[in-house]
Amino acid sequence: MAGHTDTVLRRLCKEQGAGLVVTELTSSYGLYFRNARSLKFLRWTEAERPIGAQIFGADPEVMAEAARLVSQVEPDLIDVNMGCWVPKVARTGAGAALLCDLKRAEAVMKAVVRAASVPVTIKTRTGWDGEVGSALELARVAEVVGVAAVTIHGRTAKQGFTGAADWRPIAEAAAALSIPVIGNGDVATPADAERMFRQTGCAAVMIGRAALGNPWIFRDVRHALHTGEVLPPPTPRERIEMVRRHARLVVAVEGDDPDRANAPLPGYARGQLGHYFYGLPGAAAARAALGQANVLGDVERLLDRLEAAIAAAPDWQWRPPLGRPLSGVGSG
Ligand SMILES: Cc1cc2nc3c(=O)[nH]c(=O)nc-3n(C[C@H](O)[C@H](O)[C@H](O)COP(=O)(O)O)c2cc1C
Known part of the structure; x- marks a missing residue:
């Protein structure tokens, strides 16, 4: 998550049991031009592995060059952002805009898969606006061109972070594809994660906002999924x-x-x-x-x-941090 999931938060989440962490989205142009700010996003420690490096862009050649560069620093995978709706990204044809242009999306994915020396995954939304673009269509193309897994955030690009996430397209993709589908959107408690697995048949659950200020979410989810017990919140x-x-x-x-x-x-x-x-x-x-x-x-x-x-407040009652509403100020 841009502005949040830097090396420090990733390490803390990893310590609490996160299975896979991903960098903030990184501009392929920034990497192409060896921009110092973009290169900074490619900094991680061995403790964070397995780690995905997320890149975005709409130009297949620039994306290929970015994938080559990223491959040199050996992440465990490269993730292509196809879900970011913020105008700065989508107006350039990148991020969620690729849902509207399958030909370009295909060219981008092919170029990145060819250039990368590690597995390539994509992350997208359910569609552009409910009419144009479909995660399933994009995911089918991804599967054919050799993408290793697809993450779907259960909202359209137009929705931003409004409304509730719709997990049905995640279930649809999980049933239709042979590559793993990772479910994402509104998982804030162990019960949500369990429900996401059960309702969608996804291979893994991705947690975003609920990890902000709360790396324990991964410990909690892991524990509940393995034992059925809910751990007490951190003191x-x-x-x-x-x-x-x-x-x-x-x-x-x-x-x-x-x-x-x-x-x-x-x-x-x-x-x-x-x-x-x-x-x-x-x-x-x-x-x-x-x-x-x-x-x-x-x-x-x-x-x-x-x-x-x-x-000074010994009788004070803990209010579970997961009870807070998930705010939507992000980009993906
Ligand atoms: C502050 C913020 C920054 C985000 N940055 C990214 C990003 O860089 N790349 C990405 O794929 N998604 C990004 N997202 C979207 C999340 O990865 C996730 O898809 C979304 O928040 C829904 O999942 P959640 O309900 O678990 O938070 C961001 C979200 C937020 C709130």
Whole structure:
């Protein structure tokens, strides 16, 4: 997820049992022109494996060059984004716009499959607007050209994040294809994941927004699927410790010493860390303080205050983080 699933969040999700993680979407043009910002997306650690590198673009040659470049850094797979609806991407014919142009989508997939030295997967939506474009049609082409798996987010591009995800096209594709279909959309609890498997017959479930500030979702889903039991949510203290670790890891990834209180906190980290506070006493104040945090020490201090607020409220009842509505501010 753009702006969120960097190396740090991916590591934390992996530690909690995520089976496969994927980079933020990366521009094929950015890679083609060796843009430093795009190349930064190709940074991961061995602990994150298996990892997919996600690229987007509409020009088969540029996509092929991007796939060659990405292959050199050896992800476990390359995922082609065919689901992003944001105008910046879709207006160029890339992302979800490829649902409307199967010929181009086919050329892109063929070029990437040929150029890549690792398996290629695609991620798409159910269609463009309910009339034009169909995940099943695109997936059939994908299967023929050698794509290894297809992820379907159960919304059209036009829907963005509105309405509820429709899992029927996922079931339809899972029944029709011989390659694995990964179901995605509105899975926020272990029960949702179980229902997604049962209702669609998908080979795997992809979780997006429910992992923001909540890497434990993978532990919870895994445990529930294997044992039928629902684990208790992380304690407030565990949650705070995770925020501390997350913040320190971000600082370390940016090349600074996480023991240095005045190590700068990168702006993107504020967006990531704010998600952890849902359901905690003093969450609103903590998020406001986070908005003002410039250095690691600011985060450490606000976490200390949050810890004190929790200690002062022994009767306070945990509000499960998964109970919060999934917001739709994303791109895919
Ligand atoms: C902030 C944000 C960023 C996203 N970025 C991407 C992206 O880079 N690539 C992608 O394939 N999907 C992206 N998505 C879409 C998610 O991967 C997923 O398909 C969607 O959120 C539905 O799944 P969920 O209900 O589990 O969140 C993004 C979503 C959000 C909220």
